[in-house]
Amino acid sequence: MKLWLARIGVWIERQLGRGRAVRQAGAIVPYIGYATPEHLVVRGRVLAKLRDKPAYGGRNRWCNVRQTLRLFLTAEVGDVTVSAGDVTAQTDEEGYFTLLLPRDDQEGWREITVHVGEISVACPVMVARTDAHFAVVSDIDDTMMHTGAYALTRNLWNSLTGNAATRVVFPDAVALMAKLSEDGRNPVHYVSSSPWNFHGMLTDVFDRNALPRGPMFLRDYGISETQFITGTHGDHKGASIDVLMSALPELPFVLIGDTGQHDAGIYLSAAHRHPGRVQQVILRATADGVDAADQADIDAIRALGIPVDVGPDYSAALSRDAARRSE
Known part of the structure; x- marks a missing residue:
């Protein structure tokens, strides 16, 4: 069918x-x-x-x-x-x-x-600057700004009825990205399952809310003969991380996401594909919290020696050492 x-x-x-x-x-x-x-x-x-x-x-x-x-x-x-x-x-x-x-x-x-x-x-x-300490890859939906991406009807409603002036960016996300970016020293990138059609709107949202500027990796919602939308959220995000780790071979990475779309599992897979390259994982817990599958993936990431900050906000991540340097 x-x-x-x-x-x-x-x-x-x-x-x-x-x-x-x-x-x-x-x-x-x-x-x-x-x-x-x-x-x-x-x-x-x-x-x-x-x-x-x-x-x-x-x-x-x-x-x-x-x-x-x-x-x-x-x-x-x-x-x-x-x-x-x-x-x-x-x-x-x-x-x-x-x-x-x-x-x-x-x-x-x-x-x-x-x-x-x-x-x-x-x-x-x-x-990327030669004095960069690490690179950052962050999800957008329910990580940088509220969209309800984990609930289809809520996400659709927010996407259709909002614009760049009404989108809600989490204040602690702005503080976190400013801290990680270190005034542009560390390159920041954004990955989302939103379509490329939203690139201009998202850029406007980020500029209005003082989120650090960076390349976005969005999705082409074209239709192939075998499926409606090529690939999955996890496939897209994992492939984008692979591209960026190849583009910045000398840098470790901080990966930021949320629990609404099981980013922990995606980041665990990335850590296995790129041993030693993931420096830290930061996860915002959505209203549904951390389920058993997410917790298992979080535990597996920590077992690799990678620190994971997870909670309803970014207070734990903001309290960590600001530099996070790889000496």
Whole structure:
């Protein structure tokens, strides 16, 4: 039944996508990039037009619902050439692109100008500093801000009816990330099962609430012929951690998540795949608390010698040594 429904979904998507080849590029949506030992990884998406509107707190819920739905009515432009200097790439059928530029000796934030025909945009890239003590990977939903991601109906309601001005960021999450970041010394990254369509909104939320800026690893909600949404939350988060550990081979990692979507199990698997690379795990316990499966995973992480702070807030993590250096 699921396979049959998925194939119907593919047919509908293809019908709605007819005429995509004749669309003209009208905008480049920049995503925050990162660096590997060899490359600057520049990311973004090419669309025929933008559908974002400024967010403000007084907008009613119906306006927010309409604006959120507009984010998914993307007129993506596939198979067009994107360039930055002498480096080029083609957008895929959903308009996404990745440019791999040679890395130089500079560090910190870089702005790479990307072109599609006469259109250009600056794509930010974060290059880890040589004095970084560790890297941070954090979940977003119910870790940095309240969404109710562990409850489908609650998460859907919050996603549809809110905007960047109304999203609730946990104050102690802001304090924790500021402490871990050490004023930009330690690179911060965010991983979420939210769609790439939310990248601009999430960036706005983080800026409004003074969360440290960093690359986001979101999900493509495209439909394949075998499933509605490719991969699972755990697959996506685990793969993103693998990418980042490969990109920053000299750094240990602090992993932050919550108990609502069993992040402890995901981080335990990452610790097994990358022995010695996970320095600490921090988990916010959701309203449902820590169940038996989570507790077993937490105990297993601690058995590896990795400290785990878990609770309804980040007070335990905030009370730890601020530096967390690997000497």
